[in-house]
Amino acid sequence: MATRLDRKLVADTALRLLNDVGLEGLTLRRIAKELNVQAPALYWHFKNKQELLDEMATELYERMAALVPAAGDSFGGGDWKEMLTQGSRGMRQTLLAYRDGGKVFGGTRMRFPTSMRPMEIFLTTLRDAGFTAERAARAWFTTYVYTIGYVVEEQSVFPVPGAPDRDPAYDQEERERVMGADYPLTAAAGVEMFGDTARGFDDGLRAVIAGIEATLLHDG
Template structure:
């Protein structure tokens, strides 16, 4: 019995193919081949690649927030822990997919159901004393930091789960080429392109400390 072609099957197939072909290689024609159908069959479900990317981002948002929904979203007033948990989960999910940050950034949600976690995050912030507008700014700041960091991180380590760097980020080569004239810049590569997990958590602590200092009591 033939598998019924629907939006979910196409989206799941596209996400699975990402690790093989990356964002640039992901085309409706390539997805159709994987599904054993002709490309025009997909246009019943998605008018173009951007519409498919929006659906893929919506599915990624669902997946990254599953732990929050399963736990009922309770953070006991710990807004810092809430932001940290949300951003760590976002990064972890996006890193599972090649070019996951690029796929997710700049897209639009295709339905409103995934918005429940965001409502939970904003409620946690307002309960902690943030005004609604400052809560929105706090959330979007950490969100943008996470997406931007993941995009940069995936340029260094493009293949999910593979510790090999892109050759363009080889630290020894960087020191050899830059060290004589730009020693600080050459040395900075080890911090910026080394332990990216630690770097992300360091940066997130900085962002959250800034949110507390600037936005929490900003009326």
């Protein structure tokens, strides 16, 4: 019996192909070949590649949502800082599992997901901690865009999920050779920016959350 072709199957297949071909190599024709159907069959579900990316982002969101416990106070123990930390780390790990995952997710127009529960938990926890509804939304969105932006940059350095090899353009010895004499601080900064990206993410996230506490929590 032939597998029923639907939007979810196409999006799942596209996400699976990402690690092989990357975002630039991902085409409806390539996905159709993987599914053993003719390309026009996919246009019944998606008018263009952007609609496909929107569906892929929606599927990624659903996978992130599955990581959030049902009870708000069990996610971060009711501590809003820990909640934002865990949520951002979970988003980063999900996106890093897919080549160009940050680019796929960032800037897309998700169709209305089946569950907005995680975001409601985040916003409720922030409001209960003393944020106004408006400032809670800003706090959540700030950590959200920080995480996506960081992952996009991180994946430009380490493009293949799980592989330790970095893009040759980020070779630190070459940076120091080319820039070291005239721009020593800029050359040395490459160690911090393109070295231990997991530690760098956590360092930046702590700075973001500290800024949220200082500027948004008591700014009603």
